[in-house]
Amino acid sequence: MTAIKMVKANPKDVLTGEYYLDGNHASAEGGIAAGCKFFAGYPITPSTEIAERISQRFPKVGGIFIQMEDEMASMNAILGASWGGVKSMTCTSGPGFSLMMENFGLGIMLETPCVLVNVQRGGPSTGLPTLPGQADMMQARWGSHGDYEVIALAPDSPQESFELTIHAFNLSERYRIPVFVMTDECVGHMTEKVVIPGAEEIDLVPRRYTDKPPEEYWPYIPEKDLVPLMPPVGKGYKFHVTGLTHDYRGYPVINAEVQEKCVRRLMDKIIKNAKDIIWIEEKDIEGAEVVLLSYGITSRVVQPAIAKAKKEGIKVGQIRLVTVWPFPEERVRELASKIGAYVMVEMNYGQVYYEVERCAAGKCKTVLVPHAGGTVHNPEDVYVAIKEAVK
Amino acid sequence: MSTVEIVEVRGKVEKEHPMEKLLRMDRIPHIWCPTCGIGTAAKAFASALEQLEIDYNNVAVVSGIGCTGRVAGYMKLDSFHTTHGRAVPFAVGLAIAKPKMKVVVFSGDGDLISIGGNHFIHTARRNVDITVICVNNFIYAMTGGQVAPTTPIPANSSTTPYGTFEHPFNLPLLAASSGAVYVARWTSLHVRRLTKAFAEAIQKRGFSFVEVIAPCSTLYARRNKLGDGLSLMKFYHDNSIIKHGADPREVDIGFQEKIVVGKFVDIEKPTYLDCLNDGYKRVFGDAYKVYGEEDEQN
Secondary structure, eight states: OOOOOOEEOOGGGOOOEEEEEEHHHHHHHHHHHTTOOEEEEOOOTTTHHHHHHHHHHHHHHTOEEEEOSSHHHHHHHHHHHHHTTOOEEEEEOHHHHHHHHHHHHHHHHHTOOEEEEEEEEEOSTTOEEEEEOOTTHHHHHHOSSSOOOOOEEOOOSHHHHHHHHHHHHHHHHHHTSEEEEEEEHHHHHOEEEEEEOOGGGOEEOOOOBOOSOGGGOOTTOBOTTSOBOBOOTTSSOOOEEESSOBOTTSOBOOSHHHHHHHHHHHHHHHHTTHHHHOOEEEESOTTOSEEEEEOTTHHHHTHHHHHHHHHTTOOEEEEEESEEESOOHHHHHHHHTTSSEEEEEOSSSSSHHHHHHHHHTTSSEEEEEOOOSSSOOOHHHHHHHHHHHHO | OHHHHHHHHHHHHTSOOTTGGGBOGGGOSOSOOTTOSHHHHHHHHHHHHHHHTOOGGGEEEEEOSSTGGGHHHHBSSEEEEOOTTOHHHHHHHHHHHSTTSEEEEEEEHIIIIIITHHHHHHHHHHTOSOEEEEEEOSEETTTTSEEOTTOOTTOOBTTBTTOOOSOOOOHHHHHHHHTOSEEEEEETTOHHHHHHHHHHHHHSSSOEEEEEEOOOTTTHHHHTTOOOHHHHHHHHHHTEEEOTTOOGGGOOOOTTOOEEEEEEEEOOOOOHHHHHHHHHHHHHGGGSOOTTSSOOOO
């Protein structure tokens, strides 16, 4: 693994203190603390408070907030700003997420660090603008055309919205990839205590620039960790980057050989570094009969059901996916032969569940507790599913 | 006899191209058809940079998709080949991140005005300090000659096989009415005037727009039986009327009709960042640190 020298956050950017904030405001503060200085967005419920807070805070920290004409423009503008050397982010929800997919793909192809917060609401189409959902998880994974790997984080609270937005910036700079923060209307609009630490406690991954002179530099020669180093704009590198399939020079080459190399590395830089990226929280796994998987707000909603099942003597373990993508395949596969069942609880009709089912590969039962969104699960439904799973 | 001629031509090609400093010679030959007008526009752009004597490190080119979208790939500058229609918003992000940089969008008419139309009008409205060059060949060429929002009635295209009947856009009017501070139009054979227009546009603070009327030799010319590219290029040139300061409302282009060319708009207006800084200074006073005065990045 290539060692990265972390830097401390700038005290001017960090609103150190204890607050009551909702998840959206906390996420905005996370971005600012991470050194984000460019935000391009388009209003959409239930994510708009992020844009509003940024628009209010940015003039005071030297950042530029711009409300673009639509989400395609927003996504492109943050890519352009990132190439200009400025940390950038946007936020959106359902319909806007669909529109951003086009240029999320460009971000993947050009290998552009930036952060996209999706405050999920119920879908499809306009769906439930003001109510929660977790049904964009597969869109996050596969929403833009072509083959690629993604990183998606799922905060379960305003505190984590703050922390994971910073973490998303670090992963995006580390792996040169646009990173998703997949929150939801509940987390976005719930107000809780948020502790913003001092700048000296916040470690940031700085932009990974090349130290080669322009005449020796090509944009897509990767380091050992498969991540190529970026050129600074305006310094005579005169580099070219394209959304077309390209070679190490960044020049378009339209054939199967270069396609294989280009796409393979885009995927491998995440797959081969997955162990460093994956972040899951496990609880009571040892001797568990059933392991409940969840992420985001749902991981809090399931707690009464788990407590009730435990009272009845059922051994329930838990895995909370802090990173949903890349999916912790190895761990889920390994545990499948040791437990009786997985219970997947998510606010959709089965998305991450299919990954659980795939990795369980018939070695244990897999039970989905679906929900179309609009409100969170009734813990009673989760309890019934746990009972079913251990039957 | 013909063999000798070819050898002579090859001999000339091997000499250093006068614009070598600004071209990615390792990517030549380019993909454009012989007598296409895009190459001429790209060369005029390079000449403009040379005449301006500006630091080439400080110029970036952003393109979208299409034949003209390939310009970014041939200019030896920091260059970005983005998605269809989105060169302008990408350029907006880049220009704001690097306020001292000259950011130039090179796009075709379909890319810029059809799929990218919304970005075009809003960026002109904001008066973001970028230059937008549109090579208008009246057709979608890269995809094989489909109707464009600029195709004049009743030109034939592969998706209007019976001739188009839709009203086309008048690009200078669209740019001017959306807020552009500099609007000019020339044909690709007005090389000297085009070069001058590019130089003025690049120097202009704010949203500057230059339309280049160019022949598509392979598709538009052939489908509409307008001769080869060179004769069409000459036709556009010979049928143009130079009218500086012409009212943009009166510069529509009809099918094989007269083309009004010239500099139509050249006004002063605060840029997006000027307005942003003024707006925040009004509220925060001296506590506000003006954005873009010093280049902090990198």
